[in-house]
Amino acid sequence: MKKEGEVRISSGCAICGIFCRDGRRIPGSVIRESIRVMHNRSNGLGGGFAGYGIYPQYSDKYALHIFYSDFAAREETERMLDQYFDIINLSKIPTRQVDAIRDVPLIWRYFVSPLPHRIQDSQLDEDEYTAQAMIRISCAVKGAYVVSYGKNMGVFKAVGYPEDVAEFYRIEEYEGYAWTAHGRYPTNTPGWWGGAHPFSILDLSVVHNGEISSYDANRRAVEMYGYSCNLMTDTEVIAYILDYLVRKQGLSYRESAEVIATPFWSTIEMKDGYDKARLSYLRNMFSSFLVTGPFSILVGFDGGMMALNDRLKLRSLVAAEKGRTVYFSSEEAAIRVIEPEPDRIWAPRGGEPVIVTLDKEALR
Amino acid sequence: MKSSRYRIICYDDCIGCGRCASECSFDAITMKDHHPVFRHENCVDCQRCVELCPRGALSITRNPNRFRSHAVFSEDAIKEIRLQAETGGVLLSSMGSDADAVPVYFDKMLLNASQVTNPSIDPLREPMESVTFLGSRPEKVERLPDGTLADNLPPHLELSVPIMFSAMSYGAISLEVHKALAKAASKLGTYWNTGEGGLHESLRPYCPNTIVQVASGRFGVHADYLNSAAAVEIKIGQGAKPGIGGHLTGRKIVGDVSRTRMIPEGLDAISPAPHHDIYSIEDLSQLVMSIKEVTGFRKPVIVKVAAVHNIAPIASGIARSGADIIAIDGFRGGTGAAPKRIRDNVGIPLELAVAAVDQRLREEKIRDRVSLIASGGIRNSSDVAKAIALGADAVSIGTASLCALGCHLCASCHTGRCAWGIASQDPALTSRLDPDKGAEALVNLVNAWTSEIKEMMGGMGINSIEALRGNRLALRGVGLNEKELEILGIKHAGE
Numbered sequence: 001m002k003k004e005g006e007v008r009i010s011s012g013c014a015i016c017g018i019f020c021r022d023g024r025r026i027p028g029s030v031i032r033e034s035i036r037v038m039h040n041r042s043n044g045l046g047g048g049f050a051g052y053g054i055y056p057q058y059s060d061k062y063a064l065h066i067f068y069s070d071f072a073a074r075e076e077t078e079r080m081l082d083q084y085f086d087i088i089n090l091s092k093i094p095t096r097q098v099d100a101i102r103d104v105p106l107i108w109r110y111f112v113s114p115l116p117h118r119i120q121d122s123q124l125d126e127d128e129y130t131a132q133a134m135i136r137i138s139c140a141v142k143g144a145y146v147v148s149y150g151k152n153m154g155v156f157k158a159v160g161y162p163e164d165v166a167e168f169y170r171i172e173e174y175e176g177y178a179w180t181a182h183g184r185y186p187t188n189t190p191g192w193w194g195g196a197h198p199f200s201i202l203d204l205s206v207v208h209n210g211e212i213s214s215y216d217a218n219r220r221a222v223e224m225y226g227y228s229c230n231l232m233t234d235t236e237v238i239a240y241i242l243d244y245l246v247r248k249q250g251l252s253y254r255e256s257a258e259v260i261a262t263p264f265w266s267t268i269e270m271k272d273g274y275d276k277a278r279l280s281y282l283r284n285m286f287s288s289f290l291v292t293g294p295f296s297i298l299v300g301f302d303g304g305m306m307a308l309n310d311r312l313k314l315r316s317l318v319a320a321e322k323g324r325t326v327y328f329s330s331e332e333a334a335i336r337v338i339e340p341e342p343d344r345i346w347a348p349r350g351g352e353p354v355i356v357t358l359d360k361e362a363l364r
Numbered sequence: 365m366k367s368s369r370y371r372i373i374c375y376d377d378c379i380g381c382g383r384c385a386s387e388c389s390f391d392a393i394t395m396k397d398h399h400p401v402f403r404h405e406n407c408v409d410c411q412r413c414v415e416l417c418p419r420g421a422l423s424i425t426r427n428p429n430r431f432r433s434h435a436v437f438s439e440d441a442i443k444e445i446r447l448q449a450e451t452g453g454v455l456l457s458s459m460g461s462d463a464d465a466v467p468v469y470f471d472k473m474l475l476n477a478s479q480v481t482n483p484s485i486d487p488l489r490e491p492m493e494s495v496t497f498l499g500s501r502p503e504k505v506e507r508l509p510d511g512t513l514a515d516n517l518p519p520h521l522e523l524s525v526p527i528m529f530s531a532m533s534y535g536a537i538s539l540e541v542h543k544a545l546a547k548a549a550s551k552l553g554t555y556w557n558t559g560e561g562g563l564h565e566s567l568r569p570y571c572p573n574t575i576v577q578v579a580s581g582r583f584g585v586h587a588d589y590l591n592s593a594a595a596v597e598i599k600i601g602q603g604a605k606p607g608i609g610g611h612l613t614g615r616k617i618v619g620d621v622s623r624t625r626m627i628p629e630g631l632d633a634i635s636p637a638p639h640h641d642i643y644s645i646e647d648l649s650q651l652v653m654s655i656k657e658v659t660g661f662r663k664p665v666i667v668k669v670a671a672v673h674n675i676a677p678i679a680s681g682i683a684r685s686g687a688d689i690i691a692i693d694g695f696r697g698g699t700g701a702a703p704k705r706i707r708d709n710v711g712i713p714l715e716l717a718v719a720a721v722d723q724r725l726r727e728e729k730i731r732d733r734v735s736l737i738a739s740g741g742i743r744n745s746s747d748v749a750k751a752i753a754l755g756a757d758a759v760s761i762g763t764a765s766l767c768a769l770g771c772h773l774c775a776s777c778h779t780g781r782c783a784w785g786i787a788s789q790d791p792a793l794t795s796r797l798d799p800d801k802g803a804e805a806l807v808n809l810v811n812a813w814t815s816e817i818k819e820m821m822g823g824m825g826i827n828s829i830e831a832l833r834g835n836r837l838a839l840r841g842v843g844l845n846e847k848e849l850e851i852l853g854i855k856h857a858g859e
Contacts, residue, residue, distance in 0.1 A: 008837070010481040187481060211482035213824055214831035216838065224726045249505050255513075264491045278513055284497050285505065285517060288732065292831040293482050312490060312827065314483055 004195030008232040012185035013197075013209035014041035014162075016329035017298040018338075019305040020177045023362025024324075025053055028171030030338055031179035034327075036163040037334040038183055044100070046184030046196035047165035048157025050205040050300050051176035055152050061088055061111040062130050063154050065147040066137075067193055068106040073143030080141065084133045085112035093156075093169065100164040105145075105193060109154070127202055127247065135228065145194045150203030151302065157182075157196035165196075177358065178305055180298045182207040199235040201243045203302040208235040209330055210315045213293030221288030238297060241289050246301075251282075253299070253306045257353035259286040261311050298328055304357040313350030320345040326356045367429050368404035372413070377421035384413035384422060389783040389793055390776070410774035412783035444704075457704035458777035458787070460604060460696040460741055460763055468696075469715035469848070470747045474857055476838045477823040485827050487818040493828040494814055496526040496758050498595075498735040499664045500688040518688060519664050521575075521595055523758055524553030525814045526829055527748060529806075530693075530739050530762030531577050531597065531668070533559030535612050535621045535633065536700035536777070537766075537787050538794040539566075544769060544802030546570035551807050557760070560599060560610070560635060562624040563589055575666065578655065580609055581635035583625040587658055595689070596655050597666040598648070600639070603697025603740040606670030606711045610635035611701070616780055616789045649685040656686070664688035671695060671717030671740065672710075676724035683725060683734040690734050691760065692717050696741025698763040700787055701778035714740045715754060719852045722755025722834055731834075745816035754852065755834040768809045769802045 016034045020026060028051060035047075055063050062085075068074040081087060089111040095104070119129050134146040148155035153176075156169040162183040166172070182197040190196070198205040212218070212234045219229045219237050225248065227240040238260070245256040255278070262268075262283040268276060283290070294314030299306040307328045309317050320327040320335045320342035327335040332345065348354050372392065380398030392406035393413060407424060414422045431439040444455055478484040485492070499520035506514040529545045542556075542564060549556040550573040557575040562584015567574070576593035578585050590596050601607065612633040622629040642648050652665050667682045668691035669675070675692065682690050694714020699707065718738045725731035738756035741763070742748060748759050763773070770784035777787035785797035817829075826832050840857040841849050849856055 012481070211825075213478065213482060213826045214835060217831050217833055217835035220726060220834050220836070221732075224729050224731060250507075251505065265493060265495050266491065274512060277515060281513055281515055281517065284520065285501055287497070287830040288833070290828055290830050292827050293478075293825045312485070 003192050004190035004233070005231045007188075008215075009186045009188050009190060009195070010211045011046075011187065011233075012041065013207075014038035014183040014330045014334070015181065015207040015209045015296065015298050016334045017180040017207070017300070017305055017307070017327070018178065019326045019356045020324060021326065021356060021359050021362065022324040023053070023177050023358050025175035025177050026179070028166065028174045028176070028179060031181045032163055032166035032171055034329065034334045034338045035166075035181040035183055037337050038329075038331055039161060039163070041185060041330060042161055042183030043185045044161050045159055045186045045189055046157070046182070047160055047162030048155060048182050048196045048198050048207075049162070049166065049169070049171055050148070050153065050155045050180045050198040050200065050207070051171075051174050052153045052178035052300055052302070053176040054154055054174040055111070058088065058111040059152040061113055062149050062151055064110040064112060064134070064149045065093065065154050065156070066108050066110070067145045067147055068108065069143035071106070073141055074106055074108065076141050077137055077144045080133075080137055081110065081112065084118055085114055087112050094173070095168050096170055098160075098164050098168045101158055101160045101168045103159065103193070131202055139228070139230065147194075148200040148205065150200060150205070153200075153203055153205070153300070153302070155198050155200050155205060157198065158193050159190065159196060177362070178300055180205065180207045180300050180305070195231060195233065197233075197235050198300070199231070199233065199239045201239050202247070204239060204243055204246070205300040206235050206239040206242070206297055208238055208295055208297045210234065210295035210310065211293060212238075212291050212295055214291050218289060218291060234295065238291065238295070241291070242299060245286065245289065253301070253304070253355050254353060255282060257306065257308050257351075257355075258282050259289050260291045261308055261351040261353075262290055263351060264311065296330065303363065304355060307348060307354045309348060309350045309352075311351040317348060318345065319348050319354050324359065328354070368407065368427050370407045370409045370424050371404050371427050372402045372407055373423050373425060374400055374402075375421045375423075377419040379419055379421075381418060384417055387412045387416050387783060389781045389788075389790075390779075408774040408776040409772070410776065410783045411772040455704040456701055456778050457707050457775060458699055458701050459773050459775045460698040461708045463708040466695060466713060468741070469713055469844075469852065470743075470750050472842055472844050473715075473750050473839045473852070473854065474842060475746065475749060475753070475820055475824065476840070478825040482825045484825055485822040487815075487822045490822075490827060492818040492822055494525045494818065496523040496829055497521065498523065498689050498737070498757055500734055501732045503733075519662055521555060521664055521689075522553075523555065525810060526752060526758035527810050527813060528554050528575075528737070528758060528760045529556040529765050530698070530760040531557035531559040531575075531599065532700070532762055532766075533561030533577075533612075534564055534624055535561040535616050535789070538785055538789065538797065539564055539620065540794050540797040540799050540802065541766070541769060541786050542567060543799035544797070544806060545765065546574065547799060547803035548806035548810070549573040551803065552810050554810070555594060557597060561612075561621065561633075562626065563592070564620060564624050568592065579635055580637070580639045581633060583627060583633060583635075586626075590655060590659050590663070593663065595664045595666055596659065597668055597691065598651060598655070598687075599668045600642070600648075601670035601672075601693070602668070602699065603670045603693035603695055603711055603714070604699030605702040605706045606672050607637060608703070608706055609637040613780075618789055621789060645681040645685060648682065652686040666691050666737070668693060670697070671712045671714055673712060675712065675717045676720045679721040680724055680728050680730070683728075683730045688734060689737060690721070691737040691739060692721060694738070694740030697739060698766075699777075714738055714751070716848075716851050718751060718756050719754045723853055745813035746820065748813060749817050749820050749832065750839060752829065752832050753835050753838040755836075757833060764809070765806055768805045769797060
């Protein structure tokens, strides 16, 4: 049987997210309880979490979460890491035994800083340098897969139901100002843990529910800009598109949303002034990055979160607010279970992003 | 007497009205005592008499007489040898190649549809977008001092549907056809192309939907002509006759044709094989820039080439020459006249060329710098959808548009006696084509195809044409070998 990355697997899913605008850090058990409600939207073949603000003691270091299939892969990877980075701290990621979680790889965590002279030699900035090194490890080292490598964030994922994955990773022991979660319902078995979500690149992480019909058009377009879609999943291609638009082209998240879920031309026609000019420009300039077909995504990034539906809203996505905390979920029930009385609860319209960021006070 | 290729058969329903004889422009039918008399050897099977017979009393069949069959030397092969032995001439042909040994890859690719894992979209209920922009795109966004996005996009063509009309010159075809194409393009919100014979004065009102061509003969090219159009196309080659020029006989250079082409009446219009100012890629760049200078950088420049063996690097070179759009004309592209051996043996199929070019431009990271137009043998809406899924931004249709105007592919364009008034300059024949009715037929055709394309897109869960462009997972091959699949960049059905 082919494993994920050798074959394209379509999936249905559950997603949810919590964002504390005031910067308050909440334990992972909250998001675990939220995603648990949507058990039936997953089939035990993938679950995962992304937490932001979880490593305050190392907030300026890249936090690497890496899967190894064997000891040799770890040795080879660490040799590579030593060449490119200063390793500040390394350890196994603590886990507990959970019956439902099988085929466990070696799971390691490193806090690293790029070596300054290597950055200079590479002619790259720190982020690009780190991203390229991580992609090289995932591609070149057999049996190694870098799960996440952002600053002050981390991705925890496995093959299993999301609530079991949370138990396995002892997610309740981490506290973050933002969390996203994913329960996966793939049509065939992914064969390994790399295929689970969230998918991340630097501090950007994506959880996604849906199956996009524009996949190959998007993939072939984004691969032109140095990305390699090795997992062949929608989530991966959306993450790369966002990374390209935000980090490489300098678009805001709102503008990026206007590219990937661009309004219909008939809607753009009805706008005036800069709105019309901007929307027409973005749609035409980045036409290869329009994503069609059903999707709802939650995008985590340093200091913010974006929720976005496809233009036709072919996937459910609910948002809610209680004080300075914002909730997103595939189903309302998953919000009500952790916040029974939100101040406001609504279904964002297709193609209209909801973007939340940390309050100014929280950033200090 | 030499055997004829066709036999005209007249049934008892004939009332001897003589319509067939007056319609036949090839001297195959005359009337004698209220009965049609046939000269079968002159019949080209254009079907004009059959369609216009008020009684439906005519049919044309292949002459049942045949040569002794031979696996290598077919009847046609023997006839061509005899004809050349008799005349010492080059065999002429017209319309696109029908060489059946060369596969039509469109017929060996199948489209996808959604089932269960994602929904198909009903184009009658949901918006389904076919608007296409053609032109170059800059590498990076730029911002104004206030942080807003600067409009740094070069000029683009906006098409309401990804279907345009191919270049066909006035002279090769009649003014009536040009009028019909211009009107239809204008009504549809797409573009027609003058071809290399200039733009007739009376078509000025359609300029916003007109692409003007600059070919090696430079007929009818002047600053005003370039500036009046929506875009300028430099024609390097065409699919039906890559590597050779054109020759419009003096017989067709009459009246307005001569004036529009800016050459004397009765003089043969010779288009040289190469542009004599383009002997290499850097020369092309200079011509592109000259045209941009003349038009104040307000018009996209298209470079049209025939699909030949090295098409991928050629296209890559064109993309770097400053051109905004590359038009690739495949092996089956039509023509008003081409040497038969060239037409049937030079160049490569469009599908392979588009796939190879799209892939190469992506590998070179310049696919977004140019748009890609595919033409040459596109017969229906599924061909359009497949060409776009392979990587084209839009397609052009020539032969199909002429079929909408009456053409039956009798392939006698080069005789100038087209009974349908298409490929002729004889007023008695061209007056048979009503430009208004022709335009209506063209509009109907493109609208019908657009509906079908939207239905196919909806079935795949795609609601905008740009999400189909280069979306090769939308295609699967049937009966293709590994190499063909590799070049097309698609999987085999069942994979």
